[in-house]
Amino acid sequence: MIRVQSEPFDAGTETNLFLSRNANSGGVATFIGQVRDFQDQDSGSSKTISALELEHYPGMTEKELERIAAEAHTRWPLNDILVIHRYGRMDLGEAIVLVCAAATHRGDAFSACEFVMDWLKTQAPFWKREHSNTDSSWVDAKKSDDTRAERWNKND
Amino acid sequence: MIRVQSEPFDAGTETNLFLSRNANSGGVATFIGQVRDFQDQDSGSSKTISALELEHYPGMTEKELERIAAEAHTRWPLNDILVIHRYGRMDLGEAIVLVCAAATHRGDAFSACEFVMDWLKTQAPFWKREHSNTDSSWVDAKKSDDTRAERWNKND
Amino acid sequence: MSLNVLYFAWVKEKVGTGEEQVSPSDDVQTVADVIEWLKTQSPGHADAFADASQIRVALDQLHVPFDTFIGNAKEIAFFPPVTGGDW
Amino acid sequence: MSLNVLYFAWVKEKVGTGEEQVSPSDDVQTVADVIEWLKTQSPGHADAFADASQIRVALDQLHVPFDTFIGNAKEIAFFPPVTGGDW
Numbered sequence: 001m002i003r004v005q006s007e008p009f010d011a012g013t014e015t016n017l018f019l020s021r022n023a024n025s026g027g028v029a030t031f032i033g034q035v036r037d038f039q040d041q042d043s044g045s046s047k048t049i050s051a052l053e054l055e056h057y058p059g060m061t062e063k064e065l066e067r068i069a070a071e072a073h074t075r076w077p078l079n080d081i082l083v084i085h086r087y088g089r090m091d092l093g094e095a096i097v098l099v100c101a102a103a104t105h106r107g108d109a110f111s112a113c114e115f116v117m118d119w120l121k122t123q124a125p126f127w128k129r130e131h132s133n134t135d136s137s138w139v140d141a142k143k144s145d146d147t148r149a150e151r152w153n154k155n156d
Numbered sequence: 157m158i159r160v161q162s163e164p165f166d167a168g169t170e171t172n173l174f175l176s177r178n179a180n181s182g183g184v185a186t187f188i189g190q191v192r193d194f195q196d197q198d199s200g201s202s203k204t205i206s207a208l209e210l211e212h213y214p215g216m217t218e219k220e221l222e223r224i225a226a227e228a229h230t231r232w233p234l235n236d237i238l239v240i241h242r243y244g245r246m247d248l249g250e251a252i253v254l255v256c257a258a259a260t261h262r263g264d265a266f267s268a269c270e271f272v273m274d275w276l277k278t279q280a281p282f283w284k285r286e287h288s289n290t291d292s293s294w295v296d297a298k299k300s301d302d303t304r305a306e307r308w309n310k311n312d
Numbered sequence: 313m314s315l316n317v318l319y320f321a322w323v324k325e326k327v328g329t330g331e332e333q334v335s336p337s338d339d340v341q342t343v344a345d346v347i348e349w350l351k352t353q354s355p356g357h358a359d360a361f362a363d364a365s366q367i368r369v370a371l372d373q374l375h376v377p378f379d380t381f382i383g384n385a386k387e388i389a390f391f392p393p394v395t396g397g398d399w
Numbered sequence: 400m401s402l403n404v405l406y407f408a409w410v411k412e413k414v415g416t417g418e419e420q421v422s423p424s425d426d427v428q429t430v431a432d433v434i435e436w437l438k439t440q441s442p443g444h445a446d447a448f449a450d451a452s453q454i455r456v457a458l459d460q461l462h463v464p465f466d467t468f469i470g471n472a473k474e475i476a477f478f479p480p481v482t483g484g485d486w
């Protein structure tokens with residue numbers, strides 16, 4: 001199931017719902033990406049990031065996420081996949097994305113979950129803008145995301 | 157943090173607590189193993205499994221899990237690891253194990269979470285007994301678990 | 313040819329609008345042709361497409377390379393490489 | 400030598416107890432020696448250790464191979480290969 005929404009969601013509640021929908025799967029791997037508290041880590045920077053905003057391409061986003069989830073289903077024996085992704089403005093500590101993959105064998109669940117995250121990061125049409133105390137600016141794409149996504153091609 | 161307990165735990169609530177403890181980590185990978193509803197899948201079998209029981213080695217279990225978590229911390233830059241593992245009798249659909257790994261980069265979180273699960277499955281002293289409508293019996297270890305655990309040695 | 317053109321993120325800001333309907337001449341056949349044609353429409357367009365290596369394209373909501381023919385597509389979107397959370 | 404011996408899972412069931420205190424003679428020096436000595440203690444012990452390839456050992460709560468010397472260890476545990484959930 002794919003959900004793209006601006007409203008906050010509760011990662012724990014969604015995980016529990018996914019678990020009970022998949023009582024016939026032994027293993028569930030999940031990934032949660034949250035707006036991290038930058039101040040703790042980028043202590044060298046004078047910029048204080050207070051929020052971030054994700055613009056997206058309504059319609060295409062859903063299609064891309066459906067396509068990525070379908071691709072995961074063709075690659076691994078999975079019972080279910082859930083992707084919840086937010087857009088719009090988000091505050092520190094809020095969940096941005098939740099991916100859950102349910103499978104009989106944990107290796108399949110882990111691989112599918114990581115695959116969905118890697119493809120999502122390079123192919124789902126989201127663009128991040130950081131709001132700080134001084135300005136707001138678009139964030140550049142990361143080469144490391146391309147590298148991670150490409151790993152999944154090599155194995156074909 | 158390591159917790160070994162006979163009481164049921166709520167995977168979603170524990171995940172949320174872990175997320176809020178790790179607001180400075182962008183990414184959290186988790187794995188939940190639950191007592192799956194066997195009837196849906198092993199339809200060829202006449203045996204109906206109703207519950208399972210995990211015996212463990214009090215004291216050593218905690219030490220092994222601490223050792224595995226510490227090993228994960230030496231291998232990947234992680235902010236936090238949580239392992240909750242139950243022992244005793246568990247009903248269908250109940251969570252047996254939860255592993256959470258928090259990191260700045262998702263690849264580290266995924267690897268650490270999968271590593272902890274793989275080592276846990278071969279090294280943490282748990283023994284599973286299945287209760288069915290006809291009998292109860294100890295479950296044999298799986299060769300596939302050894303193979304998965306050994307992968308982490310090869311990369312050293 | 314009649315195309316609905318969408319712009320996102322800083323491409324939208326440079327062009328000055330998020331959406332416009334365009335009708336280039338018939339010799340505009342590929343994505344690359346559309347980009348060259350759009351660059352002539354305003355200084356904002358020219359600025360947005362000045363470094364085409366920074367532009368990604370979706371045709372009818374599918375990622376495509378620049379040499380793709382427009383064909384019967386109804387919608388084309390231009391945007392920077394996608395970005396998400398920090399992890 | 401005085402050792403606290405623990406048994407788990409079907410090893411415990413075959414031996415008939417989960418814990419016992421033993422004091423083998425001084426020529427019992429390694430884990431393998433302890434196993435051979437235990438096999439002489441009762442038919443249940445002999446049955447539990449009949450196929451030693453199915454037995455795993457922890458010495459003072461650390462996994463060890465059969466050729467490990469007991470040394471000053473206080474606790475030895477015998478059990479089948481560990482097992483967990485289905486996933």
